[in-house]
Amino acid sequence: MFGYVTRRVLSAIPIALIAVTACFFILRLAPGGPFDGERALPPTTLANLRAHYNLDLPLIQQYFIYVGRLLQGDFGPSMVYNDFTVAEMLWIGLPFTLMLGFSAFVIGTIVGLVAGALSAVNQNKWPDYVLVLLVMVGLVVPNFLMAAIMQLVFGVYLDWFPAGGWQAGSIPHLVLPITVLVLPHAGRTARLMRGSMIEVLGTNYVRTARSKGLGTRLILARHAIKPALLPVVSYLGPGLSYLLTGSLVVEQVFALPGIGKYFISAALNRDYGLVLGTTILYMFIILAVNLIVDVLYAWLDPKVRYR
Amino acid sequence: MAGITGKDAVLSEYARKLETLDAPKGRSLTQDAIRRLARNKAAVLSIFVVGFIILFAFVGPYFLPWTYDKIDWSGIRKPPNFEAGHFAGTDQNGRDMLARIMQGTQMSLIVAGVATLVSVFIGVCYGAIAGYFGGKVDAVMMRFVDIMYALPYILFVIILVVIFGRNPVLLFVGIGCLEWLTMARIVRGQTMSIKEREFVEAAKAGGAKPWTIIFRHIVPNLTGPVVIYATLTVPEIILTESFLSYLGLGVQEPQTSLGTLISFGAPVAETLPWMLIGPAVVLVSLLLCLTYIGDGLRDALDPKDR
Amino acid sequence: MKQVLKVEDMSVTFELHQSEVHAVRDMSFSLSEGETLAVVGESGSGKSQAFLAIMGLLAKNGRAGGRAMMGDINLIGMAPSQLDTHRGKDIAMIFQDPMTSLNPTLKVKTQLSEVLVKHRGFDQQKAVMTSIEMLERVGIPEPVKRANAYPHELSGGMRQRVMIAMALLCQPKILIADEPTTALDVTVQAQMLDLFKTLTQDFGTSLVLITHDLGVVAGVADRMMVMYGGRAVEKGSVDDLFYDPRHPYTLGLLHSTPHIAKRAERLDPIQGLPPSLEHLPKGCSFNPRCAFAFDRCLVERPPLADTGNGREKACHYEGPMAYGKVA
Numbered sequence: 002m003f004g005y006v007t008r009r010v011l012s013a014i015p016i017a018l019i020a021v022t023a024c025f026f027i028l029r030l031a032p033g034g035p036f037d038g039e040r041a042l043p044p045t046t047l048a049n050l051r052a053h054y055n056l057d058l059p060l061i062q063q064y065f066i067y068v069g070r071l072l073q074g075d076f077g078p079s080m081v082y083n084d085f086t087v088a089e090m091l092w093i094g095l096p097f098t099l100m101l102g103f104s105a106f107v108i109g110t111i112v113g114l115v116a117g118a119l120s121a122v123n124q125n126k127w128p129d130y131v132l133v134l135l136v137m138v139g140l141v142v143p144n145f146l147m148a149a150i151m152q153l154v155f156g157v158y159l160d161w162f163p164a165g166g167w168q169a170g171s172i173p174h175l176v177l178p179i180t181v182l183v184l185p186h187a188g189r190t191a192r193l194m195r196g197s198m199i200e201v202l203g204t205n206y207v208r209t210a211r212s213k214g215l216g217t218r219l220i221l222a223r224h225a226i227k228p229a230l231l232p233v234v235s236y237l238g239p240g241l242s243y244l245l246t247g248s249l250v251v252e253q254v255f256a257l258p259g260i261g262k263y264f265i266s267a268a269l270n271r272d273y274g275l276v277l278g279t280t281i282l283y284m285f286i287i288l289a290v291n292l293i294v295d296v297l298y299a300w301l302d303p304k305v306r307y308r
Numbered sequence: 309m310a311g312i313t314g315k316d317a318v319l320s321e322y323a324r325k326l327e328t329l330d331a332p333k334g335r336s337l338t339q340d341a342i343r344r345l346a347r348n349k350a351a352v353l354s355i356f357v358v359g360f361i362i363l364f365a366f367v368g369p370y371f372l373p374w375t376y377d378k379i380d381w382s383g384i385r386k387p388p389n390f391e392a393g394h395f396a397g398t399d400q401n402g403r404d405m406l407a408r409i410m411q412g413t414q415m416s417l418i419v420a421g422v423a424t425l426v427s428v429f430i431g432v433c434y435g436a437i438a439g440y441f442g443g444k445v446d447a448v449m450m451r452f453v454d455i456m457y458a459l460p461y462i463l464f465v466i467i468l469v470v471i472f473g474r475n476p477v478l479l480f481v482g483i484g485c486l487e488w489l490t491m492a493r494i495v496r497g498q499t500m501s502i503k504e505r506e507f508v509e510a511a512k513a514g515g516a517k518p519w520t521i522i523f524r525h526i527v528p529n530l531t532g533p534v535v536i537y538a539t540l541t542v543p544e545i546i547l548t549e550s551f552l553s554y555l556g557l558g559v560q561e562p563q564t565s566l567g568t569l570i571s572f573g574a575p576v577a578e579t580l581p582w583m584l585i586g587p588a589v590v591l592v593s594l595l596l597c598l599t600y601i602g603d604g605l606r607d608a609l610d611p612k613d614r
Numbered sequence: 615m616k617q618v619l620k621v622e623d624m625s626v627t628f629e630l631h632q633s634e635v636h637a638v639r640d641m642s643f644s645l646s647e648g649e650t651l652a653v654v655g656e657s658g659s660g661k662s663q664a665f666l667a668i669m670g671l672l673a674k675n676g677r678a679g680g681r682a683m684m685g686d687i688n689l690i691g692m693a694p695s696q697l698d699t700h701r702g703k704d705i706a707m708i709f710q711d712p713m714t715s716l717n718p719t720l721k722v723k724t725q726l727s728e729v730l731v732k733h734r735g736f737d738q739q740k741a742v743m744t745s746i747e748m749l750e751r752v753g754i755p756e757p758v759k760r761a762n763a764y765p766h767e768l769s770g771g772m773r774q775r776v777m778i779a780m781a782l783l784c785q786p787k788i789l790i791a792d793e794p795t796t797a798l799d800v801t802v803q804a805q806m807l808d809l810f811k812t813l814t815q816d817f818g819t820s821l822v823l824i825t826h827d828l829g830v831v832a833g834v835a836d837r838m839m840v841m842y843g844g845r846a847v848e849k850g851s852v853d854d855l856f857y858d859p860r861h862p863y864t865l866g867l868l869h870s871t872p873h874i875a876k877r878a879e880r881l882d883p884i885q886g887l888p889p890s891l892e893h894l895p896k897g898c899s900f901n902p903r904c905a906f907a908f909d910r911c912l913v914e915r916p917p918l919a920d921t922g923n924g925r926e927k928a929c930h931y932e933g934p935m936a937y938g939k940v941a
Contacts, residue, residue: 016455020455021454024467028467028468135594137599140599141592141596141599142592142595142597143547143550143551143554143567143570143591143595144551144569145551145554145567145571145574146570146574146588146591146592147551147575149570149573149574149584151578152574153577153578157578178439214377250551250554250555253555254574265555265556265557268467268469268557269469269556269557276467
């Protein structure tokens, strides 16, 4: 098990490096730059600016400078918000985005697993139909539309929760944004869980367990849940990545102080430093979560540990 | 965006199943699946609804008195008014909402079509090559796919926006370039089993070149899974498009798309509800039907559920 | 001798979309203490479904009728929670495919010991100890190591031994083995049959051996029941049926079995295909494939009738059956 974890950690390093490299070069080779503003800057100013951000050096040299700094946790300066470094800006938005994302992730995963398992156990009875319907809603209503509907219904018409904005520590402000993030994640998780649970309940080994007279509850708890979790667990990595994506929109709609806001404006302003920094940070988070998921998978499926 | 409908998870599962099935059954499996799909009422109804939406988007504009960019100075921010010919009201600029919804749906569908074709093209070529040559080539190529899977997809899309600016066509070709991963996996698995079959052996014995074998003998045999995959990719791309347009990164004025319309409708939904309801209904029913079709296909394909 | 299981008029029906399929009809038999009964038939003859029904393990769309009396209790139609007090304790089952019948995510000892914890009320430690003893008993080398292994670390034969150990943990009165050797190598098959013989004798367990392999029957069983199209067509002692088959189908089965000793002999398979349970022929189900069928067979289904000497058969034909005329 320990060897397996070590191997997974080691194999994540080249992936991270390749990704950083790819992002760096793709962005730098793209036409246009952060200083192509609406009014042209005087050539000397432009040259100074470019020198300041090392943009006048050969690309390969810039790359090594960037990676070198990155290893020390320095994401470089922002090229548009010139008073801030990228690390500072990320530091402002990141805790909030992570808090939002992970709360939604945890809630959505639990709700999805429970709903999917219930649905499977009651296959083709009314709880199953109700859940399948709810899951469908979570799946096909895009998050930006769901956000608008939630805001309108629960924020404006019913006035149960604040329709937007943020006060530190205020749970009610989080209810709507988290709900919007939870719905599709819980829906997808429930769908996968339902499918895999139904499949597991039809396997020969569950039949064996029934032939041993173990009783439904023990069969579910000991024999069915663990193998049924496998496909769901392998979805959690991508799932978190979609969730963080969704939080871009949710932060925007509900005017929340997360990373998402900067990221979109940075992309439009061609703020290389900030786009690159955000991308790399997201990537690290996602790689880390994938790593955790792999370890979880190995715990669930004894066959994996020996590969 | 990838995985909105859980497509990747579903398809990876399907790919796994296909790999374990005997190759000769591959074909009849697909035919069988189509027959079973025809018996699935929800899926058949969905196919009709999608067909209707396509007609609505492409033929509908010819029956309207207004075009999507024509400004009616006498009808700004007006609710539906049949006498003036504004069947779904007008927006803040006095443009006919129904015409805009049709144009937006059209745009969303075109974009989805183009991006899906691009993704299918790349996925099929990549997967077939990896699967056919096998060994080291395969290992390296599939490792690359694994890496891509691990990366935050939407960030790449946004980087693409940075690269291509606001040229929607290039942008969606770019999105297509990112959507091929699962396709490649499926095609690879299928190729690996097909390449062992007699007709491929025969072609090899006849001295056919690898490329000829791949594109003349193997790819045509992949039609079933590829078509199904493509069907499932469409809603993903529609969502990605509407998501980007919603963020202001996609289709630009005066052209519009469902995402753009919703992004304009959402903030004013309290006072001008018709600006949100129309595009929202079209988008949701489109996605719902495409998802039901995808579900129907999956059920039809699952050999266990016969 | 004391009867441990008495099955009367049992039927198994599956509901399909628009139709019903009768997998088993009018099945009656009894099983005596310590006896081995072989149930023989082609695939689709309903032999497995009949016993899954007795164990309460039918698929969701399946229904069982009739009675299966184990002592005073009727296993058919019993509530699952009540059935669970007998399954695994008084009546156990071993399945065809040892590769998929063990849970891949649980250690062997967990899957064994839980039976004892449930039915004998052992604590975990004692249950594991007893399980390990049982593993040794079924001929697993290094039982402690195997007990701590996961199923995928064991070979097919080893897994089937684990299944046997699991089924015998509570020393059940009845053991149902559904094609227990089909998925195994030939060399392992013989060992496995030996094991069945010794263990059932040691524990006084009655064994039902479901198989399509007459070679297996000859070595182990006392009595046999031949099934065709969901019905029993002939019953009797193994010796009687082997040396003096009275039903043309039994005769056909015997002649389609290869004998190594008589290799020069040509195999004489039964012609045609097993019938579809949805469209059974009128009259005797076997008539389209039967060499002795006459007009009565086409209209009237022969009932299973006692022919004396503890034998029963369901056939109108009473004349001699010469070898080679089956086709």
